[in-house]
Amino acid sequence: MADSYYDPADLRKFGNITEWSEELGTKFFDYYGKVFEEGALSAREKSLIALAVAHVVKCPYCIDAYTKDGLQKGITKEEMMEAVHAGAAIESGATLVHGVQMMNKYNKLSM
Amino acid sequence: MATKSLKARHNALVTDNKQLEILEGGIFENGELPYFKDKIAQIGQFPLRPKTLEILQINVGYMCNQVCEHCHVDAGPDRKEIMTRETMEQCLEVIRNTGAHTLDLTGGAPEMNPNFRWFVEEASRAGVKDFIVRSNLTIIRANKKYYNLPEFFKKYNIHVVSSMPHYTRGKTDKQRGEGVFDKSIKALQELNAVGYGMPDSSLRLDLVYNPSGAFLPGDQSALERDFKKALMEDFEIQFHNLFAITNLPIARFLDYLMASGNYEDYMYSLVEAYNPSAVENVMCTNTISVSWDGWLYDCDFNQMLGLKVASKIKHIKDYNEEVLTDRNIIVSQHCFGCTAGAGSSCQGSVT
Numbered sequence: 001m002a003d004s005y006y007d008p009a010d011l012r013k014f015g016n017i018t019e020w021s022e023e024l025g026t027k028f029f030d031y032y033g034k035v036f037e038e039g040a041l042s043a044r045e046k047s048l049i050a051l052a053v054a055h056v057v058k059c060p061y062c063i064d065a066y067t068k069d070g071l072q073k074g075i076t077k078e079e080m081m082e083a084v085h086a087g088a089a090i091e092s093g094a095t096l097v098h099g100v101q102m103m104n105k106y107n108k109l110s111m
Numbered sequence: 112m113a114t115k116s117l118k119a120r121h122n123a124l125v126t127d128n129k130q131l132e133i134l135e136g137g138i139f140e141n142g143e144l145p146y147f148k149d150k151i152a153q154i155g156q157f158p159l160r161p162k163t164l165e166i167l168q169i170n171v172g173y174m175c176n177q178v179c180e181h182c183h184v185d186a187g188p189d190r191k192e193i194m195t196r197e198t199m200e201q202c203l204e205v206i207r208n209t210g211a212h213t214l215d216l217t218g219g220a221p222e223m224n225p226n227f228r229w230f231v232e233e234a235s236r237a238g239v240k241d242f243i244v245r246s247n248l249t250i251i252r253a254n255k256k257y258y259n260l261p262e263f264f265k266k267y268n269i270h271v272v273s274s275m276p277h278y279t280r281g282k283t284d285k286q287r288g289e290g291v292f293d294k295s296i297k298a299l300q301e302l303n304a305v306g307y308g309m310p311d312s313s314l315r316l317d318l319v320y321n322p323s324g325a326f327l328p329g330d331q332s333a334l335e336r337d338f339k340k341a342l343m344e345d346f347e348i349q350f351h352n353l354f355a356i357t358n359l360p361i362a363r364f365l366d367y368l369m370a371s372g373n374y375e376d377y378m379y380s381l382v383e384a385y386n387p388s389a390v391e392n393v394m395c396t397n398t399i400s401v402s403w404d405g406w407l408y409d410c411d412f413n414q415m416l417g418l419k420v421a422s423k424i425k426h427i428k429d430y431n432e433e434v435l436t437d438r439n440i441i442v443s444q445h446c447f448g449c450t451a452g453a454g455s456s457c458q459g460s461v462t
Contacts, residue, residue, distance in 0.1 A: 012379055012383075038333075042333070043329075043330065043333065044333065044337075068326050071322065071324060071326045072322065072326050072327055072328060072329040073329040073330075073333065073334075074277065074320075074329060074333075074334050074337050074338075076279060076282070
């Protein structure tokens with residue numbers, strides 16, 4: 001066992017989850033692979049979405065994986081950082097929009 | 112960025128040929144990753160055997176005006192290995208009689224060989240179907256004596272294949288050196304101006320994309336689309352095809368991988384991306400590589416590792432296509448670079 005929760009080398013072992021539940025693991029990886037194929041969205045656009053989401057869900061494995069994937073797809077660092085900001089803006093917006101709830105409650109309770 | 116070759120820096124990787132030790136040892140020796148020969152044995156391809164010879168690739172010297180960080184040749188201005196006219200004459204004899212349809216000149220910067228133009232003139236008379244010169248583009252702007260290269264290439268109907276790591280300045284200059292992007296753009300515009308790369312032109316201009324770092328190239332056609340769009344919009348540059356080529360862990364790219372702590376991850380990436388269907392078309396099965404001093408190799412990569420062909424014919428002066436074709440191709444773990452993803456060769460992906 002590693003002495004920390006996240007070990008970069010574990011990313012390579014992701015596929016091993018199938019060993020303890022073959023059907024579900026296989027279904028997941030088939031689905032995953034299909035999602036990132038070229039479709040109505042290009043594989044390049046999907047890679048940027050994945051990078052933004054990786055930051056929002058704060059998954060270090062996903063950040064490593066989709067930074068590398070972006071490089072492979074010729075995505076520039078400026079595009080990558082804008083994608084991260086798009087994710088961050090939604091995340092902070094999600095927090096701030098609750099401010100309306102706070103305001104509603106405040107107004108209701110106040111004379 | 113380094114301005115000298117590894118050789119000039121007396122780097123042990125190249126001076127003592129430590130490269131094969133690295134490629135055979137470590138994560139492969141301890142069983143973490145499989146050996147290439149075992150992978151291809153699973154599909155009945157070991158030993159790997161040549162098919163009909165199609166491409167004769169001649170390296171006319173390791174001298175180059177650039178010192179690119181990823182260069183597997185370890186080329187640079189300080190490299191003195193240059194093909195002599197005598198060896199060129201031996202090559203011409205072979206070119207006149209070969210069954211290969213493609214002649215592919217590479218280097219270094221092939222144009223820096225003092226006999227380059229003479230050699231091109233002579234070789235073009237041999238009537239090969241496709242005559243490629245791998246030009247790094249900046250050479251065209253490096254010195255007045257090279258300014259008329261686009262016209263020269265046109266005169267002999269040369270198929271120009273040029274390196275262009277990215278359509279942005281920052282990424283290009285980081286890999287290939289300060290100012291390389293602007294010079295490359297200018298050179299491409301000059302090639303376009305004489306007719307190279309135009310949609311209906313028979314003057315072929317293809318670009319080579321190498322990843323600028325420890326990652327694999329993405330889908331070749333998607334990259335080609337991005338390159339075409341960006342180069343057209345920003346600089347009105349046109350070209351025919353983009354070849355996405357995987358960097359192999361040899362010479363300066365290997366040195367970079369090790370120094371940056373990326374070697375093991377990169378080898379994992381190559382092995383994970385192993386594609387059995389790429390094995391059938393790897394370029395060593397239809398190519399012979401000739402070094403500046405006339406020795407014969409399965410490919411340019413084996414040339415840089417010092418792995419001469421496993422045949423009793425080892426030198427261009429003794430060339431015999433039939434005997435050469437009856438040989439086993441020498442493989443090691445760098446070969447995973449040519450079978451990763453869609454496969455990789457000097458002509459781009461192979462599947």
